Amino acid sequence: MSLNLIALTAALSAFLGIWWGHVGVRVIERHSPRLWPAVLLTLLLGLALELWAATTDNKHIAVAAGIIGVTLLWDAFELVRQENRVKHGHAPANPDNPRHARILKAHSSATTLDLLDREPVGRRVNAEEAVRLVTTGEEAS
Amino acid sequence: MNGFGLAIGLATFLIIGLGFVWVIRGERYFGFLWWPYVMGLGVFVILGSLFFASDWLAALGGAIGASLVWGATELKEQAIRAELGWFPFKAKKIEPPFADKIRTWKAPHL
Numbered sequence: 001m002s003l004n005l006i007a008l009t010a011a012l013s014a015f016l017g018i019w020w021g022h023v024g025v026r027v028i029e030r031h032s033p034r035l036w037p038a039v040l041l042t043l044l045l046g047l048a049l050e051l052w053a054a055t056t057d058n059k060h061i062a063v064a065a066g067i068i069g070v071t072l073l074w075d076a077f078e079l080v081r082q083e084n085r086v087k088h089g090h091a092p093a094n095p096d097n098p099r100h101a102r103i104l105k106a107h108s109s110a111t112t113l114d115l116l117d118r119e120p121v122g123r124r125v126n127a128e129e130a131v132r133l134v135t136t137g138e139e140a141s
Numbered sequence: 142m143n144g145f146g147l148a149i150g151l152a153t154f155l156i157i158g159l160g161f162v163w164v165i166r167g168e169r170y171f172g173f174l175w176w177p178y179v180m181g182l183g184v185f186v187i188l189g190s191l192f193f194a195s196d197w198l199a200a201l202g203g204a205i206g207a208s209l210v211w212g213a214t215e216l217k218e219q220a221i222r223a224e225l226g227w228f229p230f231k232a233k234k235i236e237p238p239f240a241d242k243i244r245t246w247k248a249p250h251l
Contacts, residue, residue, distance in 0.1 A: 007190035010203030014153055018211045019251050053146030062146025063200050070150040074157065090227060119248075120173060120220040124230050 006063055013064040017071030025075050029082040030094045039076050046072030086110060145196070153204040160208045164215050165228060172234035173216035174243045183209030217248035 028038050049069030053062045085091035086100060087107045092114040093100040104110045118133045125133065132138050167175070183206045190202025223230040237243065 001192065003191040004193055004196065004199040005191070006196045007187060007193065007199035007203035007206075010149065010153075010200040011187040011190070011207040012203075014157075014204045014207035015210060017153075018157060018207070022251055050147060050150060053150060054143055056143065056146070059145060059196060062143055063149050064146075066146030066148070066150030067153045067204065070154045071157070074154065090222075115225060116218050116221050118221065120217060120224060123224065123232060124226065125224045130225055 006059060009060045009063050010067060013067040014071075017068045021071045021075040021078070025078045025082050026091070029079050029086070030092075030100070031097060033098050035079060035083060035099065039079050042072050042076040042079065046070065046076065089115070149197075149200045149204065152201055153208075156201075156204050156208045160212050160215075164212045164219050167212075168216050168219040169223065169229060169231050170235060172236060173220040173248060174234075174240050175237045176213045176216045176248050177243060177246070178237055179216070180210055180213035180249075183207065183211075183213060211251070214249045214251045217250055 029035065032038050046069045049065040049072065053066035053069060056062050056065070082091060083103075086093050087103055087110055089107075089109040089111045093104050093110045093112050095101055095104060095112055100110075104112070113131060113134055115130050115134055118137070121133070167179075185206075186209060187203055187206030190199050190206060193199040193202060219228070222228050
């Protein structure tokens, strides 16, 4: 019985598409002074890959392009959602980015701290302790 | 025109979308300590999919397995989001076998 390597192509495409998308969205949103060129480029890349998937005769390329294309289309949407996370303090703002500097001024909830950069403690955490946990690593007594 | 890649892409979109739902719900009721089991299941599904004769089933299985592996790496951050009140928090979790051992391992995150 031969192995169907389409499964591996799909798995690698999905995993790498999600991983790079996840990291890429955070990095690009953090450093881009203007967001819309990145959103537009990601959309166009995603559509181009879907077009490639629809026109190639190679099944491996069709699967890889179809999956990575769709993750890029999702990433375009995620770039906008990531900016909203920064406004809400759910993702750290970059004060060196003028767009983020404006967000920090306009939204009191925005912060430069990454409140997720710690280990879980297994209970609800209030705003003060959330900051303490990522700055000093100290839990409330 | 070849609809295979497009259809698998669309199905993967739905699988990833479902991933958000099960990561949120799964962490709430079971906790992030299940991550090694979820990751193992993902790898098992990917390896099992290699034996499907149908390209459709093989591709879908591969995408589902990869989504499980990714979800396993997302559980720890989801636990912290719930602790911060960004998602509903449930203190009593259904813990996995060997929870104390798993607690000593560093949960992966992408």
